[in-house]
Amino acid sequence: MRPEAPPVLDPGLWLEQALQLLALRLRHEVALTRALRGPDRREQFLGLFLSDDEAEAMLDEMSGRLSVSGAGVPALDEVIEAWHAHAARRRADLRGIWVRMAQAFGLAEAELDLLVLAAAPALDPRFGRAYGYLSDDLTRRHLTPALAQRLLPHRIDALTLRRMLAPEAPLRLSALIRMEPGLPQIEAALRTEEAVTDLMLGAAPIAPGPRLSLGSRAPSGSVIVAGASPDAVSVAVLDMAEREGWTLCLCPGDDGSDLIAGRCRDARLLGTVPVLAEPAVDAAGRVALAPLLSDGVILLASEVEPWLEAGLRAEVVEPVADPLRHARWKARLLGEDAGLLRQARHAELLHLVRVRSRSAAPGDLRRATEAQAAAGLTRFARRLTTCRTLDDLVLPPATRAALDRLIGGQGQAARVLGTWGFGALWSKGQGTVALFKGPSGTGKTMAAAITGAALGLPVFRIDLAAMVSKYIGETEKNLEQLFLAAEGTDALLFFDEADSLFGQRSEVTDAHDRYANLETSYLLQRLESFDGLSVLATNLAQNMDPAFLRRFDHVIDFPVPAADLRRALWDRGLQARAPISGDVDLGLLAERFDLTGAEIRNCWLDAAYRAAARGGAIDMEVLLQAVAAELLKQGKVLRKSDFGAHYAVARGGRA
Structure with missing residues (x-):
C-alpha cells in the first residue's frame, strides 16, 4: 500500500505559534530590562509610557495561549529549545514558503527568524509596544538591529548581524526586509513589506507579469541583451530561454527602481527568470541595482558598458535580426492570430505575449504593434487611417493589378530574398519603395492608406516639402531623424509631394546645385536601406529625373478616370441617405465632365449643402451648379456644349 504524503504545514498556524514563542522570549527580556531599570524608574511622558506592570500583563496574555509544562514562566533555555524545535517544522515542509524562500535567496536559519521578528508588529500591534518598551522609546514600535541581536535564538555577533542586513545581502537585496534610512544602522527600523507578510501567512506569490514556460531549470547567472531592434532582442531572449530551459516572467516595462527588487523577488519565488526593461536611472542608480540584477535576471538594455562599469556581473548577448526565426516564434506564440500580423516583421x-495575457481579442495585438511604430514617428509624421478596402477603390484594371x-509581394519577401537567396545575391534588403504617380485627386493617398490596412501596417504621412530646408545639410538631418525613428x-x-525633391538634376554651377543633388541622392540611399515599405506620391511625374525611376521597386500610374470609371464614382453618391430627385442623370455627368474622384466627391458635397440650404432634394440643378463651381475653382472655362440646355442653370441663372 502506497504511504500517504505527509501533511503540508499550515503557514498561518505555524506563524501564530512562532509569535507565541516570541512572546515568551520577550517576557524574559522585559524581566531583564525591568531589573536593570530598577523599581523607582518613572517616565514623565505619559502618552509614550508603558509601565512594567502593563508590559508584564500584556506579555502574559500574548504568551498564555502556548501550553508549557510547569508553573509560571518557562526558563529561557526551554523557550529557545522550543523555538528551534518549532523552526525544524518549517524546514521539514519542503514545499512550504519558508523552504522556498531559503532556497531562492540563500537564507540561513537566523535570517528566516529575523523575518519573523520584523513581521511581528505588523501581525499584532502589541509586539510593537513591547519592542518600544525594550528600546526605551514607545515611538519606536518596530524591530531594530540592536533589539534583533537580543531576541534572535542564535549566537549572533554585531558584525554578523550587520552583514545580514547589508544592502547587498539577500534580505534587503530582494526586498524581504526594508531598513529605513536616516538613523544609525543599529537603531534603524526593520520592517517587512505587506506582500512578504502575506507570503509568511500562506498567500501564494503573485507573478509580476505573464509567464512563458520554456523549461523548469534555474539560471546560473544574469544576462544583458543589448540591441536597438525589438524583433532581434525578443528572438534572442526566446532562443536563449528555450536553449537553457527557463520559464520567463515578463515584468512590466515601466518598473521604477523601487519596484524592481519586489518584482524580482516574486518572480524568483515562482521559479521564473524575470525579464526587465532597462530602468531609467542615473549612474548611482545603476550601482545600487547592480547586485540585484547580477543574480538570475535578463536585462534588456540599450547600452552594455554603463551597466558593466556599475558592477553588474552578467553574460552579454548582442542579438542579430533573423526574420525567419522571428516569423517562427510569432507563429508559435500567437497561433492562428499570427496571420493578422504577417507583415509585423519588427x-x-x-x-x-504581455498583450495576449491581458486580452484574447485579435485587435489588441494589432493595436500593440501600431503603438510600437507610433511611439517614435508621431514627431515627424501624421497618422493616416481609413476604413475602406481595396474593393472601394475605383481604378483602371492595370492600376489595380499593380497594387495587388x-x-x-510583401508577403513573399522573406522567401524570395532570404530562403531563395536573391537578397544576398544582389545585396537587396527587405525594404520596398513604390512610386504612385498621377494627377491630384486620382486616389494616390487613399490607395496608400488602403495598402497599409491590407498589410496590417500603420501608415504615416510625411510631407517632404516640410522637411526640405534651404539651409545646407538641414534636409539630410531632418530625413535622418525620420528614418532613425522608423527603423x-x-x-x-507615405511621402507626399515627392517631386519637391526628385526633380530633374541640374548642372552644378555653384554649391547650392551640388547640395541639392546630394539631398536627392541621400534620400534615395536612405529609402533603399530602410527595410520597411515606403510609398512616394507625385502629381508632377514629368518633372522627375528618369534616372530615378529605376531605383523604385514599383511605379504605379493613377490616371484621370475614363467615362466608365467616372460613372462608378458618381454612383458612389447614391449610397448616401440623402433625398435624390428623379431627374438626376449621372450618366450625362460622367460622359461630359472630365473629373477625378476627388472632384466628383467635392461636387456631391457641394450639391448636398445647396439642397439642404433650400430645404429640398438633390436634383440635377444643384449638381450642375456644383460641377460648374468645381470647374471654375480649377480655372477651367464652362463650355455651353457640355451643359447644353442646363447651361443657364449651371451659371446660376434660370432655365
Missing part, C-alpha cells in the same frame, strides 16, 4: 514578441502585386518599426511611410 514586432516585439515579448510585448505581444505590391501587396502580394525597427512596422510602418508604411
Whole structure:
C-alpha cells in the first residue's frame, strides 16, 4: 500500500505559534530590562509610557495561549529549545514558503527568524509596544538591529548581524526586509513589506507579469541583451530561454527602481527568470541595482558598458535580426492570430505575449504593434487611417493589378530574398519603395492608406516639402531623424509631394546645385536601406529625373478616370441617405465632365449643402451648379456644349 504524503504545514498556524514563542522570549527580556531599570524608574511622558506592570500583563496574555509544562514562566533555555524545535517544522515542509524562500535567496536559519521578528508588529500591534518598551522609546514600535541581536535564538555577533542586513545581502537585496534610512544602522527600523507578510501567512506569490514556460531549470547567472531592434532582442531572449530551459516572467516595462527588487523577488519565488526593461536611472542608480540584477535576471538594455562599469556581473548577448526565426516564434506564440500580423516583421514578441495575457481579442495585438511604430514617428509624421478596402477603390484594371502585386509581394519577401537567396545575391534588403504617380485627386493617398490596412501596417504621412530646408545639410538631418525613428518599426511611410525633391538634376554651377543633388541622392540611399515599405506620391511625374525611376521597386500610374470609371464614382453618391430627385442623370455627368474622384466627391458635397440650404432634394440643378463651381475653382472655362440646355442653370441663372 502506497504511504500517504505527509501533511503540508499550515503557514498561518505555524506563524501564530512562532509569535507565541516570541512572546515568551520577550517576557524574559522585559524581566531583564525591568531589573536593570530598577523599581523607582518613572517616565514623565505619559502618552509614550508603558509601565512594567502593563508590559508584564500584556506579555502574559500574548504568551498564555502556548501550553508549557510547569508553573509560571518557562526558563529561557526551554523557550529557545522550543523555538528551534518549532523552526525544524518549517524546514521539514519542503514545499512550504519558508523552504522556498531559503532556497531562492540563500537564507540561513537566523535570517528566516529575523523575518519573523520584523513581521511581528505588523501581525499584532502589541509586539510593537513591547519592542518600544525594550528600546526605551514607545515611538519606536518596530524591530531594530540592536533589539534583533537580543531576541534572535542564535549566537549572533554585531558584525554578523550587520552583514545580514547589508544592502547587498539577500534580505534587503530582494526586498524581504526594508531598513529605513536616516538613523544609525543599529537603531534603524526593520520592517517587512505587506506582500512578504502575506507570503509568511500562506498567500501564494503573485507573478509580476505573464509567464512563458520554456523549461523548469534555474539560471546560473544574469544576462544583458543589448540591441536597438525589438524583433532581434525578443528572438534572442526566446532562443536563449528555450536553449537553457527557463520559464520567463515578463515584468512590466515601466518598473521604477523601487519596484524592481519586489518584482524580482516574486518572480524568483515562482521559479521564473524575470525579464526587465532597462530602468531609467542615473549612474548611482545603476550601482545600487547592480547586485540585484547580477543574480538570475535578463536585462534588456540599450547600452552594455554603463551597466558593466556599475558592477553588474552578467553574460552579454548582442542579438542579430533573423526574420525567419522571428516569423517562427510569432507563429508559435500567437497561433492562428499570427496571420493578422504577417507583415509585423519588427514586432516585439515579448510585448505581444504581455498583450495576449491581458486580452484574447485579435485587435489588441494589432493595436500593440501600431503603438510600437507610433511611439517614435508621431514627431515627424501624421497618422493616416481609413476604413475602406481595396474593393472601394475605383481604378483602371492595370492600376489595380499593380497594387495587388505590391501587396502580394510583401508577403513573399522573406522567401524570395532570404530562403531563395536573391537578397544576398544582389545585396537587396527587405525594404520596398513604390512610386504612385498621377494627377491630384486620382486616389494616390487613399490607395496608400488602403495598402497599409491590407498589410496590417500603420501608415504615416510625411510631407517632404516640410522637411526640405534651404539651409545646407538641414534636409539630410531632418530625413535622418525620420528614418532613425522608423527603423525597427512596422510602418508604411507615405511621402507626399515627392517631386519637391526628385526633380530633374541640374548642372552644378555653384554649391547650392551640388547640395541639392546630394539631398536627392541621400534620400534615395536612405529609402533603399530602410527595410520597411515606403510609398512616394507625385502629381508632377514629368518633372522627375528618369534616372530615378529605376531605383523604385514599383511605379504605379493613377490616371484621370475614363467615362466608365467616372460613372462608378458618381454612383458612389447614391449610397448616401440623402433625398435624390428623379431627374438626376449621372450618366450625362460622367460622359461630359472630365473629373477625378476627388472632384466628383467635392461636387456631391457641394450639391448636398445647396439642397439642404433650400430645404429640398438633390436634383440635377444643384449638381450642375456644383460641377460648374468645381470647374471654375480649377480655372477651367464652362463650355455651353457640355451643359447644353442646363447651361443657364449651371451659371446660376434660370432655365
